[in-house]
Amino acid sequence: MPRTNSISDLTATVTANREVARGFWKMSLAAPGVKFKPGQFFQLRIHGDSTQPLLRRPFAPSEVSENGFSFIYAVVGAGTAAMTRLSKGAETGVLAPLGNGYNLPRKGRVLLVGGGCGTPSLRFTGEVLAARGLEVYSIIGARTACTLLEVEALKKISTLCAVATDDGSAGLHGHAVQAAEVMLEEIGLKPKPVILACGPEPMLKGLAKLAAEKKLSCQVSLEERMACGFGACMGCAVAVKADNEDGFIYKRVCADGPVFEATALAWS
Numbered sequence: 001m002p003r004t005n006s007i008s009d010l011t012a013t014v015t016a017n018r019e020v021a022r023g024f025w026k027m028s029l030a031a032p033g034v035k036f037k038p039g040q041f042f043q044l045r046i047h048g049d050s051t052q053p054l055l056r057r058p059f060a061p062s063e064v065s066e067n068g069f070s071f072i073y074a075v076v077g078a079g080t081a082a083m084t085r086l087s088k089g090a091e092t093g094v095l096a097p098l099g100n101g102y103n104l105p106r107k108g109r110v111l112l113v114g115g116g117c118g119t120p121s122l123r124f125t126g127e128v129l130a131a132r133g134l135e136v137y138s139i140i141g142a143r144t145a146c147t148l149l150e151v152e153a154l155k156k157i158s159t160l161c162a163v164a165t166d167d168g169s170a171g172l173h174g175h176a177v178q179a180a181e182v183m184l185e186e187i188g189l190k191p192k193p194v195i196l197a198c199g200p201e202p203m204l205k206g207l208a209k210l211a212a213e214k215k216l217s218c219q220v221s222l223e224e225r226m227a228c229g230f231g232a233c234m235g236c237a238v239a240v241k242a243d244n245e246d247g248f249i250y251k252r253v254c255a256d257g258p259v260f261e262a263t264a265l266a267w268s
């Protein structure tokens with residue numbers, strides 16, 4: 001996977017922060033000069049001048065411009081709840097860009113598969129690919145219709161975009177892997193699409209299996225709990241296949257990932 005550009009530790013100002021779907025908020029930050037490759041992420045110090053919460057939280061951008069970036073976050077705990085209370089003008093700390101990012105194909109077809117809060121970062125990835133002239137297909141998975149994210153933005157850049165919901169309230173009644181299977185039947189395997197995915201681990205594991213069956217290249221972006229975010233603490237270890245007695249070694253999701261070839265991971 002490609003390596004990072006140099007990491008900056010900077011103060012970023014909140015320019016917008018609002019709920020965009022039930023339980024999901026979108027924050028925009030002014031952070032001139034920060035550049036991301038698709039699949040890279042950043043660590044947010046929620047209050048720029050405070051140590052509480054102590055650890056930064058990792059997120060991936062959904063939109064990137066010269067002046068800053070936006071991201072969508074699920075409110076799941078103390079850190080993300082505190083983020084909802086940041087108003088326009090508040091200062092945060094940003095450590096970016098982090099991680100490797102996707103190894104983007106130069107031509108051909110790409111199938112993006114996003115689940116839950118993993119979908120928004122694929123918007124940025126898809127927009128970069130579409131601007132380079134690749135044919136983009138996308139699948140968006142969510143629990144229910146009102147938590148589907150970035151549907152319009154992904155439709156705009158995709159030759160075909162399908163949604164799947166666990167409760168059947170929109171699109172396919174099922175999960176994103178089932179929708180990917182249906183789409184692959186529809187679009188065929190010639191030329192072979194490359195799968196890029198971000199979402200919950202069961203989805204990524206299911207996609208890895210599907211990709212192996214169809215002999216497709218598949219890169220997955222993992223979400224692990226993180227501490228430092230830049231490779232110093234081993235707090236985000238993941239098992240990767242290795243030719244040793246154990247059959248695996250540990251790699252750091254933050255520094256060696258978060259994107260891995262699906263075939264490289266020792267899935268549990």
Ligand SMILES: Cc1cc2nc3c(=O)[nH]c(=O)nc-3n(C[C@H](O)[C@H](O)[C@H](O)COP(=O)(O)OP(=O)(O)OC[C@H]3O[C@@H](n4cnc5c(N)ncnc54)[C@H](O)[C@@H]3O)c2cc1C
Nearest residue numbers: 041057058059060073074076077078079080117223224225
């Ligand atoms: C590379 C990367 C990119 C990410 N991008 C996004 C994004 O764009 N949008 C988004 O909503 N979330 C993203 N996440 C997950 C996000 O970092 C966590 O949801 C967030 O840190 C939770 O903070 P909290 O203080 O609210 O929750 P906590 O109080 O710390 O935890 C609440 C719950 O969330 C779970 N959790 C905490 N951290 C993570 C984590 N890193 N991954 C999975 N589950 C976690 C905990 O196990 C617990 O169940 C990303 C994670 C990584 C590693």
Ligand code: FES
Nearest residue numbers: 227229233234254
């Ligand atoms: S979070 Fe410290 S090594 Fe990954």
